[in-house]
Amino acid sequence: xxxxxxxxxxxxxxxxxxxxxxxxxxxxxxxxxxxxxxxxxxxxxxxxxxxxxxxxxxxxxxxxxxxxxxxxxxxxxxxxxxxxxxxxxxxxxxxxxxxxxxxxxxxxxxxxxxxxxxxxxxxxxxxxxxxxxxxxxxxxxxxxxxxxxxxxxxxxxxxxxxxxxxxxxx
Amino acid sequence: xxxxxxxxxxxxxxxxxxxxxxxxxxxxxxxxxxxxxxxxxxxxxxxxxxxxxxxxxxxxxxxxxxxxxxxxxxxxxxxxxxxxxxxxxxxxxxxxxxxxxxxxxxxxxxxxxxxxxxxxxxxxxxxxxxxxxxxxxxxxxxxxxxxxxxxxxxxxxxxxxxxxxxxxxxxxxxxxxxxxxxxxxxxxxxxxxxxxxxxxxxxxxxxxxxxxxxxxxxxxxxxxxxxxxxxxxxxxxxxxxxxxxxxxxxxxxxxxxxxxxxxxxxxxxxxxxxxxxxxxxxxxxxxxxxxxxxxxxxxxxxxxxxxxxxxxxxxxxxxxxxxxxxxxxxxxxx
Ligand SMILES: [Zn+2]
Ligand SMILES: [Zn+2]
Numbered sequence: 001x002x003x004x005x006x007x008x009x010x011x012x013x014x015x016x017x018x019x020x021x022x023x024x025x026x027x028x029x030x031x032x033x034x035x036x037x038x039x040x041x042x043x044x045x046x047x048x049x050x051x052x053x054x055x056x057x058x059x060x061x062x063x064x065x066x067x068x069x070x071x072x073x074x075x076x077x078x079x080x081x082x083x084x085x086x087x088x089x090x091x092x093x094x095x096x097x098x099x100x101x102x103x104x105x106x107x108x109x110x111x112x113x114x115x116x117x118x119x120x121x122x123x124x125x126x127x128x129x130x131x132x133x134x135x136x137x138x139x140x141x142x143x144x145x146x147x148x149x150x151x152x153x154x155x156x157x158x159x160x161x162x163x164x165x166x167x168x169x170x
Numbered sequence: 171x172x173x174x175x176x177x178x179x180x181x182x183x184x185x186x187x188x189x190x191x192x193x194x195x196x197x198x199x200x201x202x203x204x205x206x207x208x209x210x211x212x213x214x215x216x217x218x219x220x221x222x223x224x225x226x227x228x229x230x231x232x233x234x235x236x237x238x239x240x241x242x243x244x245x246x247x248x249x250x251x252x253x254x255x256x257x258x259x260x261x262x263x264x265x266x267x268x269x270x271x272x273x274x275x276x277x278x279x280x281x282x283x284x285x286x287x288x289x290x291x292x293x294x295x296x297x298x299x300x301x302x303x304x305x306x307x308x309x310x311x312x313x314x315x316x317x318x319x320x321x322x323x324x325x326x327x328x329x330x331x332x333x334x335x336x337x338x339x340x341x342x343x344x345x346x347x348x349x350x351x352x353x354x355x356x357x358x359x360x361x362x363x364x365x366x367x368x369x370x371x372x373x374x375x376x377x378x379x380x381x382x383x384x385x386x387x388x389x390x391x392x393x394x395x396x397x398x399x400x401x402x403x404x405x406x407x408x409x410x411x412x413x414x415x416x417x418x419x420x421x422x423x424x425x426x427x428x429x430x431x432x433x434x435x436x437x438x439x440x441x442x443x444x445x446x447x448x449x450x451x452x453x454x455x456x457x458x459x460x461x462x463x464x465x466x467x468x469x470x471x472x473x474x475x476x477x478x479x480x481x482x483x484x485x486x487x488x489x490x491x492x493x494x495x496x497x498x499x500x501x502x503x504x
Contacts (some may be wrong), residue, residue, distance in 0.1 A: 075199035076203070077203065085202060086324060087278075087323050087324060088322075088323055088324070088325060089199055089200060089202065090198075090203060091194065091313035091315075094315060095315070101325060105318070108325060108386075109328070109387055110387060111386060111388075112318070113317060114315075114316065114318055114319030114328075114329050114330075114387070115387055115392075116319065116329065116332075116388070116390045116391075117303075117389075118314070119307045119314050119320075120304075120308070121311065
């Protein structure tokens with residue numbers, strides 16, 4: 001059977017999916033299954049596909065012992081549970097297993113930095129937090145652009161020096 | 171107003187727009203780590219948090235007390251996910267009478283706020299969902315991290331936790347064989363396009379779901395804008411393709427025959443109905459034939475197995491259902 005996505009390679013990943021009570025099957029080759037990720041062809045949120053999800057962790061370098069013994073204190077999940085189910089146990093798991101989850105998150109989303117809405121309480125937290133050098137530079141660059149547009153070249157020059165200083169300090 | 175009873179702008183091509191927000195409470199493990207009591211506790215918390223929400227009146231439904239048939243009917247209307255209909259343990263639903271808002275409690279995440287509206291209306295749908303989101307967040311702490319955004323049980327929904335989708339009826343593009351190319355194109359733009367009532371690769375009734383794929387690293391606004399502009403392009407392509415298709419006498423014949431079957435059949439399966447109405451609705455939109463479009467369009471949902479059984483009596487056999495379905499269609503086209 002050929003992969004339904006590329007129509008070239010032999011399909012090796014077969015996914016059964018139930019929509020409106022009717023089972024359907026999808027067939028992908030290994031590379032398409034990986035690149036499509038779990039979001040590929042299914043009901044926008046129903047992503048109960050532990051098999052394909054765990055392929056994100058395929059070449060996991062962590063030893064089995066480490067994956068099973070190290071548990072989240074809040075919910076009791078170990079990393080192995082997450083691999084097997086494709087489901088993260090609780091909010092704390094994201095902190096505890098952050099470095100292990102990060103590669104797969106990047107493979108799913110491309111980027112791993114949230115943009116968009118922030119809940120109010122957290123909004124306050126974020127505003128009170130010290131900005132990173134990168135963010136400071138981005139802000140200054142915006143300001144410099146504005147100064148240039150206003151033909152305030154003196155101010156633009158001052159800002160440019162400030163950016164330079166920040167970059168050197170980094 | 172229920173999306174399936176109304177035809178918005180380009181109503182024959184854009185059936186509905188749906189926005190879903192995935193949220194979790196900081197103080198509870200995710201549903202995968204919750205037993206029945208834990209799930210019920212979460213549901214109570216959210217119910218309580220929204221008890222003085224006045225924007226929309228929300229009815230609380232304990233899914234365990236709802237019959238399987240009624241639950242499947244909700245899934246047929248796209249108000250809940252199929253998975254939510256099949257496992258009711260500890261789960262609950264908050265729903266508005268107009269069927270625009272449904273909040274699934276303890277589905278994949280603690281909270282799934284859904285708004286579904288007719289036509290292409292991703293902004294309105296998002297605003298409506300956001301109001302509810304704000305009301306919950308005033309009372310309860312969401313699981314959130316600055317880096318990863320809203321924390322979700324499945325990492326595919328991290329970030330905004332938002333899935334927005336547009337349901338599209340694309341018979342002419344299907345006939346033209348353009349779907350594969352379109353799917354590949356939108357995939358490059360961070361969206362997915364796939365059959366809505368999928369049966370293998372072909373989509374029954376030529377109905378497709380266009381939705382945003384990536385949720386982390388893109389703002390809600392950008393994702394919605396992206397979705398809207400690509401939906402508009404696909405609508406324009408479908409219109410162009412229709413102009414070509416309807417000049418073909420073979421195809422016009424198909425449309426006439428489809429209408430003939432709907433007008434005179436004694437029995438109709440729901441699959442047959444979806445396929446035939448797809449042709450007839452397109453013919454009506456292109457002024458080849460005349461039928462009450464909004465009524466016929468709503469029949470696609472109202473005559474689905476569980477929804478029909480809910481309306482006509484639960485003990486209806488499959489055979490009796492097919493007979494009633496055909497009768498109701500004859501009445502609409504009468
Ligand atoms: Zn392939
Ligand atoms: Zn945990």
